[in-house]
Amino acid sequence: MRNGVLFLFVILLTIIPLIFIKNAEFGGADGQAGKVITEVEPDYEPWFNAIWEPPSGEIESLLFSLQAALGAIIIGYVIGYGKARKKYSSAKE
Template sequence: MKNFILLLFVILLAIVPLFLLQGAEFDGADGQAEEAIAEIAPDYEPWFSSFWQPPSGEIESLLFSLQAAIGAIIIGYVMGFSSARKKYSTKE
């Protein structure tokens, strides 16, 4: 029951802002930082530029999702491994 309540809470946290802030733009932090820098120092030039730009926004989203999935798999493996190690270790 506790897991169900936590899952419901997470779902509400994700959905409620969409209804409360209808019409709001959910921009990323990178874009907001770029705008703030342009306001503060209009003649600022970045130190470096990307060596590869994804051909489209869909591929950029795909790579971001793939990175998140790989991270989740690694975290899940480590947590599962440590949980199993505690469960099956013999205490002598």
């Protein structure tokens, strides 16, 4: 029951902002930070350049999604391992 309520809450947190924000373009923090930096210091030159630039925005999104999925898998594994270890170590005693 509690998991169902939490799942519904997460779905609502995802959908409600999309309903209230009409015709908005979702941009990343990197782009916004770049604009602010050029406004504050027009002669600013970055310290580093990208080693590799993805050929399209779709590939960039794919790589970002894969990175997020891999992180979620690792975090889920660590949490599951910890719970199982706690469960089975208390069962031995």
